Amino acid sequence: MAETGGMSKKKKIMLAAGGVVVVAAIATVVAVVVTKNSTSSSSSESASKDKSTTPSTPSNDSASLTNSTISDADLLPVKNTTVDPASFNPTSDPESMKPTFTFLAIGDWGSTPYKKSGSDLNPGSCCKMYNSKTNPNEARYKVDFWSQSYVATIMAQSAKELKPVRILGHGDNFYWDGLGGNNDDKFRFATTFEDMYSDPALKGIKWLNVVGNHDIGGAAYLCGAEKNEYTKCGSSAELVENLNQRFKYQQRYKSPDNDRWQLKDHYYVDSYTAGDVTVDVFNIDTNYADNHGGMQICCQCFGYGNDIPGFAQSKCEDAQPGRPECAGGDVGMYNACIDVINGWGKDSLKQAKRDIAASKADFKIINTHYSPHHHMSPDKQKELFGLTKDGNVQLFMNGHTHAFSHDTSAWGTHFIENGGGGGIYTSSANALSNKFVTNVWAGAGYPYGFFELSFSKDWLKAQWVTFDKSWDFKGNDLEGTKRGGLQRGHCWFIPSQSYTAKGAPGIECKSSKKKIIIAAGGLGVVAVAIIVAVVCTRGSSKSSSNSSGKSNSPTTAPSDGTGSGNSSGNATIDEALLPPKNLTVDPKTFNPSSDPESMTPALTMLAVGDWGSSPGKVSGSDSNPGSCCIVYGSKTNPSEARYKVDFWAQSYVATMMMNSAKELSPVRVIGHGDNFYWDGLGGTDKASRFANTFEAMYTGALKGVKWVNVLGNHDIGGANYLCGAATAQYTKCASSDDLVSNLRLRAKYQMEYISPDNNRWLLKDHYYVESVTAGGITVDIFNIDTNYADNHGGMQICCQCFGYGGDIPGFSTGTCDNAKPGLPQCAGGDQGMYNACINEINSWAKDSIAQATKDIAASKADFKIINTHYSPQHHMSPDKQKELFTLTKNGNVQLWMNGHTHAFSHDTSSWGTHFIENGGGGGIYTQSGNALTNDYVKNAWVAGGNPYGFFELSFSKDWLKAQWVTFDKDWVFAGNDLEGTKRGSNKRGHCWFIPSQSYTAKGAPGIECKSSIDTPLGAPIS
Missing domain, CATH: 3.60.21.10 (Metallo-dependent phosphatases)
Structure with missing residues (x-):
């Protein structure tokens, strides 16, 4: 979105009031559910080291990639239907299912290296929320510091029991900026992948990976990848070369442990069959997303912004093409970058649409970094929803938000956000429901964990796993931490494709924990019921109330709206x-x-x-x-x-x-x-x-x-x-x-x-x-x-x-x-x-x-x-x-x-x-x-x-x-x-x-x- 006239000044008031800082600034942000489209334009890929002499228009970052037009009606359930979708579920008892095989799934797992036990120096991505140094007074500090190691422990415990055949990784494999040359790639793979997941129960298991924004630069300078010394790019061509190089460092890696690292391309399919059950995993590059996606990667604000005297990194959220903190104001260079990232996404979607439609697998899973409804503009959101509906996809899994949630759709696809794998400090989940998806669970508090996916012919059991109460976390003291066991929480049985094709919703497991209290520095994790989301919400049924005493029969909650009488809120534009x-x-x-x-x-x-x-x-x-x-x-x-x-x-x-x-x-x-x-x-x-x-x-x-x-x-x-x-x-x-x-x-x-x-x-x-x-x-x-x-x-x-x-x-x-x-x-x-x-x-x-x-x-x-x-x-x-x-x-x-x-x-x-x-x-x-x-x-x-x-x-x-x-x-x-x-x-x-x-x-x-x-x-x- 180009900056408008009259809104270019930055306002700052900084006070010496007990360290309270007031920074007032003009800011324009992407609203994920309702966004303002920017003007579309093709970009220049000039190799000149100078800035463009003619103005360039930023590429359109919010439109769909395939130019498909998907209406709301294409995604919404049939109105006035009297059939309960649960009647389409398999007749077999999911509770008595014996899994044919199991996968694990984890997101945002690859923490920065250089920490040392017993020292608060170089805490890195574990503890960024504490700013430049740790804060041992924070209760969560005890858990955060070595969280990747702790999650790896409970993954190994799960693997020892379930013997998984695949591990799905949702990206952000190497914080902060991905891999560089000069042996950085070898060092990082050895320390934060091979050594971290070296328990015998995890050895030799194929990891199916995608890249996240932090794997391809995050928001730092993109050039200098070969020397692992990141600098400004001299030209658009140099930027594109380095952007591709970031990906290649992960793509080309061959693990000495049974070649277990898999990242074949920006899009690839992995198919696994055992017994009479087949699972196809469609790995898709979605770094074109609107929430900390392509724009932030291509602006490189943590690089360019740092070179502006007095500029605060916190304002990088608001960086836009044309401003000095975004690619140095070089819109041509920005366009060259965003066009490459959009190209990855466009090709992924094109191939996925073809392959998903042709797939005869019992279960089709999309593995990627971003969520349609949490991280995409409306057009991109509906584009991905259409892909899952038309292709009869059973499960969409992503990371990026460092939290956990589970949303259902009327067409049978389940959406699981699974981004608390330990690579970075966790955040609270967003229990978002809108006209297309309904939230059924969100992990409250700031938990870490992963998902287990167990498959039978009729059912996929998806269950969240976190720490049990026997853990005793000790902050930076890795050896001093008493490692406990795992605790299984939220759980859902998802039907196979022949049933979801009719809209079968599946059913919550009896083992699904409504409440898990964790002795993790006072952190609690509680399964969350449906709540109102302000931008796009789920409405409740309208009903009059009984004016006296307790109700003798169940009463539905009334609408919270006035005028239209609908709190769900139609997100269509007026x-x-x-x-x-x-x-x-x-x-x-x-x-x-x-x-x-x-x-x-x-x-x-x-x-x-x-x-x-x-x-x-x-x-x-x-x-x-x-x-x-x-x-x-x-x-x-x-x-x-x-x-x-x-x-x-x-x-x-x-x-x-x-x-x-x-x-x-x-x-x-x-x-x-x-x-x-x-x-x-x-x-x-x-x-x-x-x-x-x-x-x-x-x-x-x-x-x-x-x-x-x-x-x-x-x-x-x-x-x-x-x-x-x-x-x-x-x-x-x-x-x-x-x-x-x-x-x-x-x-x-x-x-x-x-x-x-x-x-x-x-x-x-x-x-x-x-x-x-x-x-x-x-x-x-x-x-x-x-x-x-x-x-x-x-x-x-x-x-x-x-x-x-x-x-x-x-x-x-x-x-x-x-x-x-x-x-x-x-x-x-x-x-x-x-x-x-x-x-x-x-x-x-x-x-x-x-x-x-x-x-x-x-x-x-x-x-x-x-x-x-x-x-x-x-x-x-x-x-x-x-x-x-x-x-x-x-x-x-x-x-x-x-x-x-x-x-x-x-x-x-x-x-x-x-x-x-x-x-x-x-x-x-x-x-x-x-x-x-x-x-x-x-x-x-x-x-x-x-x-x-x-x-x-x-x-x-x-x-x-x-x-x-x-x-x-x-x-x-x-x-x-x-x-x-x-x-x-x-x-x-x-x-x-x-x-x-x-x-x-x-x-x-x-x-x-x-x-x-x-x-x-x-x-x-x-």
Whole structure:
């Protein structure tokens, strides 16, 4: 995607605040489920060492490779069918199957060398998450350091029992950059392959490998492969030669152990037959993927970016062709690279389509590095889905994401992500369901492991394997670790091809473990049920709820949507929200002609989100840290640099807000919800909470200024028990009526409050309008309840998992993100009670949107602002997202502001609405923002690091100036010592002039302020 005019400046604010770094930068990222296509062009393969003298257009990286057009209908199941797909399963009992033979499968396994037992030097890929050095205080450090060796041990244990005939490897065989010459290839094969998997039970077994992105450069320089000294490429021809050489180093290797290493080409087939069972494995190169695939490999940002003074490697996520950090800005060289990688993928798909169609094997398996739905653009995703459906493929296995998950499809193909093989630190899985696939399991926590694949004539048994509880990990001390055994977890019986051809889904094994607790440095692994995925989700059936008592019969969970009534979210693009095609007029021509830099504001407002921290802290003590510091677990960690800022963050942000108010004299403060962590107010604590965390917190120049508030999820229970509100002693609800009554009471406690300071607290209802006029300018604020959101919204509130889950022996509340109706941790399994709750919350949103649609259309205000807790693009399913986008477009809304994500970002739309996420107000520890760009919105700024702050909104007749405010470099934070902190002043950062309604009606985008920070501030951060 080419960089657009007006978005080329990098914004950076670096603070000496306890090591907290704030990096704000323009960022455009690929959205995997919904992406913006770039312009297609053929590339130049000039051998010239100079950059192209004529501009080149980047090759199209998001389109399908085979130019095939696959509609959604081609992949979706037949509607209104009354036949249960399970009826197509084999009639034989899978539990009594005797495997004819077994494979093992592992992904992302080849760690960097040079570690030594007992030393933290050169930890490499095992521990990159700890940055440049290890952190023994991290519980997972004990497992991570020698994880490849540990996984190799349990693989050998499995092999000793099952005697596998093949091992499938999903790529990323040699971190970080693949193999080089000068004996590097021989050394790496010897140490991290031959020696690592040398147990007698693994000897001589064929490994069927593919290459991943880290095998062909990762994101470092591609040239210099022969000398193993990676450098800039002198020409496109040199780049292509070195790219091919990376692959050849692995392709040509001949193992001294029965020639067990197999990587014949970018595409090849391995067929194995024993008894009457045949398995064909189709090994495919998918490095053309959109998630850390071809673009990152060809940009080589970890090489070129390092040569740019002050450039942070973390910004390599946003590198694009044409920028200096991407192939040095040489688009011709980038194109030469991406065309080669795309060519590998195109040839793989072409051959695979032919061979899979011709295969008569009982089981057809695709082995590759990337997943269609986790790592590909929509066109590529459907291209691969079509390949598996048309070819009747039973199993698609990949790595890349360093985690584990299992998704099913309506056409019978199973998709297993299997990327925690020990080559690199693991991550949490994404339990993603969309209209094509349904998630049935994801490995929560950060587990390591692999899969066993056992075959009979009718069934393939796929079972995940990890460490058992007898392991005792010792960090860098390899010899000191007590090695235990293996534990088998999630398991599924997949039918053979004659049954999947009819759509047979198979069945979960009886041995499938729903919960595995591992003594791995405190790491837990829990089988995950289906959860809502924000970008593309699976809908639930709509049903009315029983209003009293427990249900006597099973009740289906209702839809979580409003308007369309479907939380699944149709991921198809709403053309009405897209800009006109072939538009030749620059939208900036619709901006006001007046100079925004010389505007004199007629009135100002402040805006803050997620601000109301939990009470109970005492200066000088780490007891009861509460919401400030939950990132540190159950207790604080003074060794964390950010601890110095986090502990009293609300107080510090309040100081900055008072500094701002003294200068600007705001007439309103807009609050985006989560006013009272953790669970909202109770009857017996409401007075003290208002007195301490509101009235006494915001004094000085903020006295008497009206606060315009909405409710967030934490104001109405968060995820704790909802009943007992009157006494603030939260308990299980006795009935659905009891639950609804208490839910309403949580909201009422905030709505009925009358502030002794000029009645400054406003929260009139779930929906209300606040209108302010001064100096001939009117601002209408439409306050909307959006707690029906999919990201930590209605489902989590109504499940009450932190209550019910806490009462289940051995249950980890860390898995509450995965609670769903019907499970015991969700409303005790009482779906009737859950329905009563979710229907109440949905009704608040439905009424809010209905009233807002009418009032926004009728408003004649110069500026229309929606204030709420959630974002359409960050927190909603596609249908809800489009519904709210349409509300802002049809109503000509200038600004949408929300919190919930404890971070800051700014997105623009083609219809003139600006979306600002503003959730770092100090009530809870902050996090990094998401620079999300999709077909509807484009990210203009995101605050990197973990900053705190708020926004100033200044209004003139033509312009609204929105400017972010954070700490300046004079602050010196002192952890739990409130009085010991030296309070400094404010530093203003990202800033944008937003036009008034008569201009945004034409699509005027506004313009970035000249005062937006361009250079680092404060002391350098090491």
